[in-house]
Amino acid sequence: MKKCLVGGAFIIVLIALGVWAIISCIPPPSKICGTPGGPPITAPRIRLSDGRYLAYEEHGVSRQNATFKIIFIHAFATFRRDAVIANRVRPGFLEKNGIYVVSYDRPGYGESDPHSRRSEKTLAHDIQQLADQLQLGSKFYVVGYSMGGQAVWGVLKYIPHRLAGATLLCPVTNSWWPSFPDSLTWELWNKQTKTERFAMLITHHTPWLLYWWNHQKLFQTSAVMQSSPTIFSPQDMALLPKLAVRVSYKNQTTQQGVHESLERDLIVGFGKWGFDPMKIENPFPKGEGSVHLWQGDDDRLVPIQLQRIIAQKLSWIKYHEIPGAGHLFPNADGVAETILKELLPIPQAS
Numbered sequence: 001m002k003k004c005l006v007g008g009a010f011i012i013v014l015i016a017l018g019v020w021a022i023i024s025c026i027p028p029p030s031k032i033c034g035t036p037g038g039p040p041i042t043a044p045r046i047r048l049s050d051g052r053y054l055a056y057e058e059h060g061v062s063r064q065n066a067t068f069k070i071i072f073i074h075a076f077a078t079f080r081r082d083a084v085i086a087n088r089v090r091p092g093f094l095e096k097n098g099i100y101v102v103s104y105d106r107p108g109y110g111e112s113d114p115h116s117r118r119s120e121k122t123l124a125h126d127i128q129q130l131a132d133q134l135q136l137g138s139k140f141y142v143v144g145y146s147m148g149g150q151a152v153w154g155v156l157k158y159i160p161h162r163l164a165g166a167t168l169l170c171p172v173t174n175s176w177w178p179s180f181p182d183s184l185t186w187e188l189w190n191k192q193t194k195t196e197r198f199a200m201l202i203t204h205h206t207p208w209l210l211y212w213w214n215h216q217k218l219f220q221t222s223a224v225m226q227s228s229p230t231i232f233s234p235q236d237m238a239l240l241p242k243l244a245v246r247v248s249y250k251n252q253t254t255q256q257g258v259h260e261s262l263e264r265d266l267i268v269g270f271g272k273w274g275f276d277p278m279k280i281e282n283p284f285p286k287g288e289g290s291v292h293l294w295q296g297d298d299d300r301l302v303p304i305q306l307q308r309i310i311a312q313k314l315s316w317i318k319y320h321e322i323p324g325a326g327h328l329f330p331n332a333d334g335v336a337e338t339i340l341k342e343l344l345p346i347p348q349a350s
């Protein structure tokens, strides 16, 4: 009888531990905008074919009068209000050059509904639907910053016929893309800290553990999730004061929860991709548009060595390497205008 009791107690403890383990892996549900207890809806939104809403913000000339229409795709831990190419140009620059920019919240960020099946492909189709509902016409430009590069690669792969041109700003790279030489990815891997390597393995192989990993207290979590100062270069540190204006609105970035915004970004960016970006065909074989990739040579987040391989393999990409630049370089004075002048055929750009 006693033995039986001990055995029973043991089983109960095991079950309790199991339940605790399962619960600590399950992220809390997102606080959906516009639902009771959720954040308010303040931005215009479109409804996608699967019922999700996508929030957006417009800049520059009206889309009806625009010569150039650009969809901007924001970076990690930022949202539609952080449209660097619209916010960092001189006042009047967009208007003078007939430029319209729409930035939108990627799913789970800001006021866009979460999408747990988000992928490079669904991101591309979200962009297509945004363009069509806003009546941007048969062709438009896309500019994606950092983690927003997921969506630009998706657009280049799945809807290249809709593009007038594209720009990637220090886009996220994924060491598992097959075209990267193993020797180089191993070399970079061995330079990372144990914590970063472990976080990367979880993100790639067991993404369902990522929520637990980022929220446990036993081990140190990744520098990126904590925005630790080690991710910034000297130029980035000098540009940080320019981002101080974000204080007034940045709490809206992940107001629906971090899992479907930040963690989903990592899972998509560093997960298993449906294609290899370095096998994408030139979308403009007749030179009717251009694709640009900008990268600082002092970027502490995205390894320049991998970006150089991409530029080598995709000879149709116009590669711009900026000496001394870190990950925040599009915020530096004049850079956003230069990026736009390279992408758009602006007559006598001024």
Ligand SMILES: *[C@@H]1O[C@H](CO)[C@@H](O)[C@H](O)[C@H]1NC(C)=O
Residues within 6 Å of the ligand: 062, 064, 065
């Ligand atoms: C388009 O431009 C015309 C002429 O400058 C202006 O009158 C009109 O209000 C503009 N339309 C929109 C929607 O901004």
Ligand SMILES: *[C@@H]1O[C@H](CO)[C@@H](O)[C@H](O)[C@H]1NC(C)=O
Residues within 6 Å of the ligand: 039, 251, 252, 255
């Ligand atoms: C963000 O901050 C503002 C003012 O500081 C506050 O009114 C608002 O409720 C906050 N929103 C969230 C989602 O925390």
